[in-house]
Amino acid sequence: MSDLHEPILRWYDEHARDLPWRRPDASAWSVMVSEFMLQQTPVARVLPVHEQWLERWPTPAALAAESSGEAVRAWGRLGYPRRALRLHAAATAIVEEHGGQVPASYDDLLALPGVGDYTAAAIASFAHGRRHVVLDTNVRRVFARAIAGVEFPAPSVTKAEREVARGLLPEDEATAATWSVAVMELGALVCTAAGPRCDACPIADQCAWRAAGRPAYDGPPRKVQAWAGTDRQCRGRLLGVLRDSDGPVHRSRLDAAWSDEAQRVRCLASLVDDGLVARVGPETYALP
Secondary structure (H helix, E strand, O other): OOOOOHHHHHHHHOOOOOHHHOOOOOOOHHHHHHHHHHHOOOOOHHHHHHHHHHHOOHHHHHOOOOOOHHHHHHOOOOOOOHHHHHHHHHHHHHHHHHOOOOOHHHHHHHOOOOOOOHHHHHHHHHOOOOOOOOOHHHHHHHHHHHHHHOOOOOOOOOOOHHHHHHHHHOOOOOHHHHHHHHHHHHHHHOOOOOOOOOOHHHHHHHHHHHHOOOOOOOOOOOOOOOOOOOOOHHHHHHHHHHOOOOOOOHHHHHOOOOOOOOHHHHHHHHHHHOOOOOOEOEEEEEOO
16 A cells, blocks of 8 residues: 555645535545546536536436537536537447446446546546546656656656556556545645645655755646637627527638637538538528
């Protein structure tokens, strides 16, 4: 057993946030919805949408019975709306292939639309108590600092990182699942990217990065997400017009939403290609 286990698990027991998808009565579907929504989106923004989503679609079957366009509409302004399409597709697959129940097997989860390694491992661990390596940004940052002694991990997951994480995973399945979410919470609340609070960290005396004097990151440049004026903003503006409309929208309303014509035409075409928007007439568009 690692010396890190006891202090982190004790800290989590005392400081874990009360989140609906972590409660004892949370369904596997609630956990799955949260994992899709939390990708690149803060918890505070996810909470109200997650609640509304579960009220409207408490099961995968309930979502699969509606159009993918309604999923996009309900996604609201969470961003990266293709996640809504993928979640709808995953719900449909769960109904068709798993009797409407979110599978517990990592391999079955990985085979669902829109589910990659992290999401499959997270759902298997957090919804079903299985033992898997769960490596999100927060977990990777905690291990980079505590074990490797560097401020930030590499841009993408390395074999060495995965081996370290696997070596730290408790043998007991239930404890392993709690460990994974505990490290994730530590990274989210204490060992943050911008302002790590070493004075509040339960493993500060074991942290290699702190012992080395908290050396600054000297790896490859880290990506900074731009927003203003980007295609992402344009796509979001166009999709917002359709989402707020009860029916098809004439092209002129979309033209009024974004002034740069070339960028607007390109982004509208990409929304259609992605299946987020349907062209329903010569000059009219709607959610799918």
